[in-house]
Amino acid sequence: MVSALLKSAVVVALAAAMAGCGGSEQVESFGGPTMGSTYSVKYVQRRGTPAREALQRETEAILADLDRQLSTYRADSDIERFNALPAGSCVPMPATVRELVAAGERLSVESEGALDLTVGPLLDLWGFGPHGHGERVPDAEAIAEARQRVGYRHLRIDGEQLCKDAPVQVDFNSIAAGHAVDRVAARFEALGVDSYLVEITGELKAKGHKPDGTPWRIAIEAPHDDERVAQRIIALDGYAVTTAGDYRNFFEQDGKRYSHTVDPQSGAPVAHRLASVTVVDPSALRADGLDTVLMVLGDERGLAFAERQGIAAFLVIHEGQGFVTKSTTAFDRLFGAGEKQ
Template identity: 35%
Template sequence: MTSRMFGPARVALASVLWALVLAVLAGCSFQPEENVWEISGPVFGTRYHISVVMAGDQARLEAIASGIEQALEQVDASMSTWRDDSELSRLNRRDDQSNWTSVSDPLYEVLSKALEVSRLTGGAFDVTIGPVVNLWGFGPQAQPETAPPDDLLARVLAGTGFEKLELRKQPPAVRASSPQYIDLSAIAKGYGVDVVARYLDSEGVGAYLVEIGGEVRVRGRKPGGDAWRLAIEQPVSGDRQVNRVVALEAGAMATSGDYRNYYESEGQRYSHTINPETGRPITHNLASVTVIADDCMTADALATGFNVMGYERAQALAIRDNIPAYFIIRTDDGFETHQTPAFSSYVTQ
C-alpha cells in the first residue's frame, strides 16, 4: 500500500471484458437509461476497477469517483506501512507498546478481523510477521534478493506472534506484550474493497463490482439480470489465463498464490508468502487458493491463511466451517483443482 500510487480516477462507459477477474461486461444488451460505468485509478501499488450500474449522469459519476478516491486515501493513511505518516507506521514506531494505544475505528476493525482469522487458522495468518517479511526483501524497505542468515531469521521470528497483541473495543485501543511491527498488507486491500462497497451502498448504488488488485466484492446484478462473472486465474507466472469462472451477485472473492510476487536466488525460488511458524517462504504444492466470503476483508485474510496452511490442512478447515474455497495444486503434469462443497454452487465453467 502506498499513497504514491494515488491519481485521478478515470470514469468511462465499460465496453470490454476485463481480463481475468473481471468477466463482467460481455454479452449484455443494456437499456439506454442504465449502463455499466467503469471507474478506475491507481491505489496501494496496484489499480482499482469499479463497475457501477446506473444512468449516465456525468456529474454524479464524477462525484462518486471523487468519493471513492477519498475513501481509499483514508484507508491508506491509516494502514499503509509504505508511508511514514500513516497511523499504523506511527504505532509500529512506538518503543513501548505495553500500554493501551488508541486507534481509529477502521484500524481496530481490521486488527480485530486479523486476530480472528489468526485464531481460526492456528496462526497461519499473522499480521505481526512483518519484520520477517522485510528480512526476505518483500517489505517497504526491500532487501537484496538473498535469503537471510539463519541466526538472524530465528532471532527476528522469535519476537513475532499474533498472541502478543491485545485489543480493547471501547474506546478502541491496542497493546502488545513486546514491541511489534504490524503488517496489514494481506488484509487491508480486502478492507479497501469493503470500504468502497460501503460507500457505494451509502450513495444508493444498487449494483456494482469493486476490484482492487484482484480482490473483488459485488452487489446486485448487471442490466439484463445476469450475475457478475468472476474469473479465477491460472497460477502461471508471466501469463494470464482463466482456470475457472464463478457467478456472484452478493459477497466477495479473494485469491492468494505463490506465482506473482517471488524472486530466485542461487537456484531457489522464494515466495512472498511467509509461513509464520517457520519464518520461511512457503514451499508446498498449493499454487493458489480462492475464498468467497460475505466481505472482502475476510476473504483476503482467509485466502492468505489457507495458502500458508497448504491444501490438506486448509481444505479440512474450510469443509469443517463450510467456507467456499477453491484450490489449485501444482503437479508434475500441470495443475489439479479441488473445491469445497460450499464453493460448488458458484462455479459456472
C-alpha cells in the same frame, strides 16, 4: 498504502461486459491507482443514482483515508506511528485500525497462527516486505531474531488504544484491500447503487445484475507466469472473491524457489504444492484473510481446514509439470462442480 505486490498482484481477472442495454440504465466505470496497484469500479447507472464523478470522489476519499491510517509505506500513517513505538507502549488509534487488528486476531486464532498481522519483520528479512533489502535466504540466527518480533498475541486493544508488550509491527497487507472493497461497496449501497462490481488490487465484490439481466461474471485465473488464462468463470451476486498465489512473486537462489508467502510459525517461505487459492465470502475482508491462511497451510492442510470451516475455496495445485484443481463443498454448493475452464 499497503502494497498489493506483496500478495499475488491481480490474480482475479474481470470478465464483465461493459455495454448497457439502452434506455435509462447503463454500465458506468472508473478507476485509478491505489495501494501500489490499481482499483476499478463498474456499476449500473439508473435514474437517481449519483453521477460518476461523485461516486469516484467518494471512492477515492475512502482509499485516501485508509492510506492515511493503514499504510506501511508512509512514516506519518497511524499504523507506522504505532510501529515505531517500543515495547510496552499504548497509543490511541482510529476505529478502523482497531477493527482490523481485531479481525486479524480472530483469523489468527481460527487458523492457529497461519495468519499473523505482525509477520512484517520476517517478510522484510526475506526481501518481500516494505522495509526489505533485497531478496535473499537469511541465516538461521537472523530468522530466530526476527521471530522474536513476531506474534499477534503481543497486541492488545484497550478502549481506544492499541498496545504492545513486545516490539512488534503491524502490517495489514493480508486484509487491507478486502476491507477497502467492503467499505466502498457499503458506501455505494448507502448512496442507492444496487448493482456494482468493485475491484481493488484484484480483490473484488459484486452485487446485482447488469441492465440486460445478466450477472457480474469474473474469471479465476490459471497460474501461468507469462500469460493470463481463465481457469474458471463464476457469476457473483452479493459475494466477494479474493485470490492469493505463489507463482508471480518469488525469487530463486541456488536452484531453489522461495515463495513470498511466509509461514509466521516457521519463519520461512512455505514449501508445498498449492499454487493459488481463491476464496468466496460475503465479506471481502474475511475472504482476503482466508486466502492468506490457506496459502500458508498448503493444499492438504488448507483443503481440510476450509472444509471444516465451511469456506468456499477453489485451489490450484502443482502436479508434475501441470496443475490440478480442487474445490470445497461450500464452493461447489455456490457454483456447481462444473467444468474447470
